[in-house]
Amino acid sequence: xxxxxxxxxxxxxxxxxxxxxxxxxxxxxxxxxxxxxxxxxxxxxxxxxxxxxxxxxxxxxxxxxxxxxxxxxxxxxx
Numbered sequence: 001x002x003x004x005x006x007x008x009x010x011x012x013x014x015x016x017x018x019x020x021x022x023x024x025x026x027x028x029x030x031x032x033x034x035x036x037x038x039x040x041x042x043x044x045x046x047x048x049x050x051x052x053x054x055x056x057x058x059x060x061x062x063x064x065x066x067x068x069x070x071x072x073x074x075x076x077x078x
Contacts, residue, residue, distance in 0.1 A: 009038035016048050021059065024052060028065045035069060039076035046070065 012034065015027035028049075031042060052058055053066040 006034070006037070009034050009041050013042065013045050016045060016052070021057075021062065025059070025062045025065065028052070028062060028069055031069050032065060032072070035072040035076065039073050042069070043073050043077060046073065 009031065012027050012030045015023050015030075018024060018027075035042060049066050049070055053063050053070070058066075
């Protein structure tokens with residue numbers, strides 16, 4: 001069975017507000033591949049993604065992923 005195509009990134013974006021850093025990292029990994037299709041929707045979540053990047057206890061590799069997602073969104077914003 002083939003999975004239906006995504007029509008929104010809302011479910012993944014909701015995971016960013018979870019308190020568990022592993023869930024937040026999962027959300028960032030998922031968003032990284034969704035940016036080309038849903039950049040406009042993701043752009044509304046720039047502040048929370050920036051907060052994750054600036055959190056001192058957030059793992060370094062996850063901070064890099066946050067920066068990558070943000071840079072991709074800013075690229076599409078022009």
